[in-house]
Amino acid sequence: LSCYTGNRSYALHIDNPHKSGGPMDLPDNGLRVTLVYYINPHWDPDSGYNGGGLDVFLTDPNSAPPSASTARKAPKLRIAPHADTLAIFLAERMAHQVVETVGKERMYCLTMWCFDQFALSNFVPQVSQKQRDMQAGSDDEY
Numbered sequence: 001l002s003c004y005t006g007n008r009s010y011a012l013h014i015d016n017p018h019k020s021g022g023p024m025d026l027p028d029n030g031l032r033v034t035l036v037y038y039i040n041p042h043w044d045p046d047s048g049y050n051g052g053g054l055d056v057f058l059t060d061p062n063s064a065p066p067s068a069s070t071a072r073k074a075p076k077l078r079i080a081p082h083a084d085t086l087a088i089f090l091a092e093r094m095a096h097q098v099v100e101t102v103g104k105e106r107m108y109c110l111t112m113w114c115f116d117q118f119a120l121s122n123f124v125p126q127v128s129q130k131q132r133d134m135q136a137g138s139d140d141e142y
Contacts, residue, residue: 001108001110002108002110004051004098004106004109006102006103006104007102008098008100010098012072012095013095014065014091014093014095014096015029015031016032016092020066025130027126027130028122029115030116030123031091031114031115031120032090032113032116033114034112035113036086036109036111037086037087038052038082038085038107038109039109040082041083042105043080043081043082050078050099051099051102052081052101053079053081055079055097056094057071058074058075058076059074061093061094063093064093065095071095081109
């Protein structure tokens with residue numbers, strides 16, 4: 001359960017960016033589907049305020065966008081944080097961000113992920129190996 005309040009947002013990202021490529025070459029964290037359920041009966045559609053809602057960037061759904069810059073250039077769909085609203089999207093492909101909240105009002109959402117157990121169980125060992133490889137290639141001393 002997340003509560004967004006104050007002047008806060010969650011920057012553009014992909015929940016499982018392993019297919020995005022790029023210099024980080026991140027391992028597969030196992031996340032496959034993201035579900036975001038909004039529970040804000042106090043949200044007023046007439047106010048025009050969508051803080052805590054979701055912007056989904058409408059890139060090619062067949063693959064992850066190659067960069068954040070590419071995703072930002074795509075059209076976006078704004079999902080308001082209205083009570084009883086459910087958003088479901090592919091965790092490996094859909095770039096998204098949380099719309100900034102302003103002030104003291106609290107916006108709530110319940111986020112759930114469906115994951116591949118095998119990929120998830122290999123994620124920590126793969127990250128650990130990547131860190132060891134990076135340290136072994138570094139000449140820096142602490």
